[in-house]
Amino acid sequence: MLTHRHPEETADTLRTLEGEARAAGVTLCFDAEEARKLGLEACEGIEIDAEREEGVELCIVLGGDGTILRALQRYAGTDVPVFSINFGEIGFLATIEPSEIEDGIRRALTKDFELLRLPAIVTEGPSDGRLIADAAPALPPGARREQLFAAPGARIAINDIAVHRKVGERVAEIAYGLAGETVGSVRCDGLVVATPAGSTGYNLANGGPVMAWGVEGFVVSFIAPHSLTARALVVAPGDRLEIHNRSRDALEIAVDGRPAGEIPSGEAVAARFVDAIGTIAQLPGSSFYRRLREKFGRLAS
Numbered sequence: 190m191l192t193h194r195h196p197e198e199t200a201d202t203l204r205t206l207e208g209e210a211r212a213a214g215v216t217l218c219f220d221a222e223e224a225r226k227l228g229l230e231a232c233e234g235i236e237i238d239a240e241r242e243e244g245v246e247l248c249i250v251l252g253g254d255g256t257i258l259r260a261l262q263r264y265a266g267t268d269v270p271v272f273s274i275n276f277g278e279i280g281f282l283a284t285i286e287p288s289e290i291e292d293g294i295r296r297a298l299t300k301d302f303e304l305l306r307l308p309a310i311v312t313e314g315p316s317d318g319r320l321i322a323d324a325a326p327a328l329p330p331g332a333r334r335e336q337l338f339a340a341p342g343a344r345i346a347i348n349d350i351a352v353h354r355k356v357g358e359r360v361a362e363i364a365y366g367l368a369g370e371t372v373g374s375v376r377c378d379g380l381v382v383a384t385p386a387g388s389t390g391y392n393l394a395n396g397g398p399v400m401a402w403g404v405e406g407f408v409v410s411f412i413a414p415h416s417l418t419a420r421a422l423v424v425a426p427g428d429r430l431e432i433h434n435r436s437r438d439a440l441e442i443a444v445d446g447r448p449a450g451e452i453p454s455g456e457a458v459a460a461r462f463v464d465a466i467g468t469i470a471q472l473p474g475s476s477f478y479r480r481l482r483e484k485f486g487r488l489a490s
Contacts, residue, residue: 190219191260193252196227198276202251202287203227206294210234213298218245245269247470249297253277254348254390258445261307261347261467266334270304272297272470281389281484284470302470306331307386308426309347309466310407312444313340314458315451327427330464337466342458344444347467348387350460351443352432352452353379353412360415362435368428374435378413382430382460387445389481397421402477407462426462433457 192199210217211234219229224237231237248260250273257280260271274293275283284302285293296302311328328336337345344350354361364374383392384407385400393399397410398421409430410421424430432452434440439451442458452458 190217190223191248191250191252191256191263192223192227193256193276194226195276199251202274202276202290205290206249207234209294209298215298217249247272247297247300250274251276253280254282255446257282257469258347261469262345262445264468265309265345265347265466266332266337268468270302270468270470272302279484281480282386282469284472296472297470303473303475305402305469305471306465307347307402307467307469308384308405308407308462308464309337309345310350310382310384310460311337311340311463312342312344312346312350312442312458312460314342315453315456327461328463332463332466337463342450344442344449345466346382346387346444347384348445349381349383349391351379351381351391351412351446352434352440352458353443354436355438355441358438359436361438361440363440364433364435365409366431366433367424372422373419375411375419376415377411377419379440380409380411380432382432383408383410384462389485392421395421398423399481405462405464407460424462426464430460431457432460 216234216236218236221238229237248264248269248271250257250260254277257273273283275286360376362376363380365372381391385402385404388400388408392408392410395410395412397408405426406424408421408423411419434452434454434456437454439453441451442449
């Protein structure tokens with residue numbers, strides 16, 4: 190179980206879930222942080238301080254896209270699906286909405302759902318910025334967790350990697366290359382590397398293209414480019430991306446919206462597409478285009 194940071198908003202749903210799980214003979218597991226946040230104690234059907242991953246059959250999320258991404262990262266490279274009830278603003282990755290809670294809990298506990306495998310972006314570095322393309326072999330689709338984290342400085346993004354200048358620092362100078370070829374150098378506030386699932390987030394706000402779920406590949410878009418020619422680029426799944434910091438100052442890295450380190454001046458990171466890393470539960474008949482219409486059509490109405 191993972192919940193977002195406002196426990197008062199999920200309390201009623203959690204009580205309903207506890208009762209239904211107990212009746213179904215299902216044990217709900219909470220790590221120490223979740224147990225403290227929710228004020229839980231161990232009892233029949235509830236296990237706390239549960240840091241283990243083995244034996245977990247399903248991760249249920251009560252939260253928005255940020256909490257869902259945290260769950261997907263936690264179980265990346267495993268066979269544990271994420272079933273999420275939307276308590277966020279958009280909930281593009283959510284399985285069900287709050288209005289569907291009663292039926293949704295039943296579906297979750299009886300595993301009455303379909304599985305969708307999502308790709309990820311895996312980064313390596315920072316490292317010496319010249320020969321990073323030879324640092325590690327390509328990862329197979331559905332790579333296991335130990336393979337994903339084998340490279341030094343590896344990070345996994347289900348949605349996106351954002352590289353950006355620090356607040357108050359000068360405009361960044363970022364060079365980037367693909368498949369061993371230099372593509373260009375752009376003065377900008379940063380760039381975003383997004384999966385199809387993440388293309389409707391920061392990338393879309395940058396004017397980048399929406400990529401349907403199931404498309405293999407990723408998109409690179411720029412944050413406030415100081416150029417009339419810098420355009421978003423959709424990259425083939427087998428092409429390795431290198432991002433070089435040619436700025437005087439270090440650049441910050443965010444993975445799925447969370448701070449994840451820096452790229453010092455003169456250094457670089459590499460990024461690559463890996464298919465079928467995270468698993469989300471979705472209701473039968475659900476589709477990417479329906480989500481797109483319901484979430485973004487509703488916001489625009």
